Amino acid sequence: MSTADKIRVAVLYGGRSGEHEVSLMSATNVIQHLDRTRFDVVPIGIDKTGGWFLGDDILKKELNSPALLRLQQESERMLFNPDLLGKALQQIPSSQIIKHAGRIFDVVFPVIHGPLCEDGTVQGLLELAEVPYVGCGVLSSAIGMDKDVSKRLVQNAGMMTAPFLVIKSGQWEKNPQQFCDKVADKLRYPVFVKPANTGSSVGVEKVKTQAGLADAINTAFRYDTKVVVEQGIDAFEIEVAILESLEGDKDPIVSVPGEVRPTTAHEFYSYASKYLDENGAELIIPAPISEELREKVCRFAKNIFLALECEGMARVDLFLERGTNDIYFNEINSIPGFTKISMYPKLMAASGMSYSELLTHLIMLAINRHTRKTKLSREFLEA
Ligand SMILES: Nc1ncnc2c1ncn2[C@@H]1O[C@H](COP(=O)(O)OP(=O)(O)O)[C@@H](O)[C@H]1O
Ligand SMILES: [Mg+2]
Known part of the structure; x- marks a missing residue:
């Protein structure tokens, strides 16, 4: 297949969540193993502040042992920044628009995990831009x-599912004791305390007695405004x-x-x-x-x-x-x-x-x- 006929796959990597580093590893592997007879790769990194950058195709550089993906932050390479939302999705220097007028890719493969990556937000952006993308849509990503x-x-x-209770930060700030009593009443220890929306066990704690519950809930609230407490x-x-x-x-x-x-x-x-x-x-x-x-x-x-x-x-x-x-x-x-x-x-x-x-x-x-x-x-x- 000639280069012009290949499908150009934008691999999104990095992202704003606590799973940024995991994504770098995942995306490195994806880029390495995409079938190069059918696909060209356009790596796009998202840094922790939410800036989008055009990356290098690591496989082309180091064929046998490609280096782990990293983010390059030269400002002229910036593709998209949340601050610019509404102005342009792809602010790319024209020199980088390779052969097709418009998009530099045909399909997006998001290899990013966690909140603001996997939760429907990026998927919503891609829907707005009318770009095909891999994986769950907005609804199932968010759910x-x-x-x-x-x-x-x-x-x-x-x-x-395990029996569970949910608390929002506003309720917790007002009356933590009431919720702790409810946990004692409805669930058996050990319980698992989790931010409602994280991954990779970020903010997840196993709590064996009532004495440790409030601290674990406070920890979980550092990551989300909703916390789930579930029976182990x-x-x-x-x-x-x-x-x-x-x-x-x-x-x-x-x-x-x-x-x-x-x-x-x-x-x-x-x-x-x-x-x-x-x-x-x-x-x-x-x-x-x-x-x-x-x-x-x-x-x-x-x-x-x-x-x-x-x-x-x-x-x-x-x-x-x-x-x-x-x-x-x-x-x-x-x-x-x-x-x-x-x-x-x-x-x-x-x-x-x-x-x-x-x-x-x-x-x-x-x-x-x-x-x-x-x-x-x-x-x-x-x-
Ligand atoms: N109800 C539970 N009972 C037993 N173990 C649990 C329970 N909830 C979570 N865990 C333990 O905590 C880990 C992380 O929790 P999980 O809900 O999978 O969060 P994450 O999305 O961060 O992976 C699980 O893989 C499991 O080891
Ligand atoms: Mg898990």
Whole structure:
């Protein structure tokens, strides 16, 4: 395929969340493994202040061991800054507009995690710009990010979550004791205290007695204005990768389930066990569960993907309770970790789809969705 015929994929990396560094790793891998016979890469970095910058195609520079992505902050390379919203989405020097008038890319692949990345905000911007993009749309991105709303929808669809309570910062400031009493009344310790909208266990604490509750809630409020307190489940942590089918009438593709087993040094799958400790957790693929349970888990995960209106891909994280084998929904990640050794690509690989095939599939889904949407009318049509 000649360069002119290749699809130009803008890989978004970095982002404004606490998962900025994770994104750099994920996006490095994505850029490395995109099928270069079909795609050209346009890396676009977002720094922590929200500035957008055109990056280098690291693969072209260092073929064998590309350096980790970094952000280049020369002002003339700036593409988009929130301050400029309403003025221009792509303020790019004309010299950099490579061959097509207008856009320097055909499709966007957001490889950014957490708030202001994965939560529908960037997706909304891309909708406004009428650009095809990979993964969940605005609605499911926002729902998936919110640990309260996603759980309520899952319960509504007839599936279980851990019992939980929610508190907003205004209520907490007014009457913390009232909420602590409610937790004592309705939930059993240990409980997990979480900001409603974060990822990578940022701000998540396990609390074993009432004495530690207020401090943990205060910590969580440093990250969000809404906090979720949920009852701990003594469980295996099971994750399933779901991928929308390229055939519109087919069910999504469901991977084999995997298990995440934090090592004994960690009380739970914390930020430290995920990223700071190299041996902080073991990924076991496939999860060592019976065939019957595997089927149940896969059906549960697929139904969650559908109930939450997901598109493209999502990783569904479940608890499989020790002793009872009851399945609980924990959370969904619409842009899961995407390094080659991350759970999502590994689960898909174990289910027969290579990392490069997965990337191609996701990009084709994005283009198909966009094509379908451009055919819709915004005006009333006479019958
Ligand atoms: N209700 C719960 N019962 C048992 N463990 C939990 C519970 N909630 C969270 N955890 C532990 O905390 C980790 C992080 O919580 P999670 O809700 O997945 O947040 P994040 O989106 O930051 O990954 C989980 O992977 C699990 O180890
Ligand atoms: Mg999690």
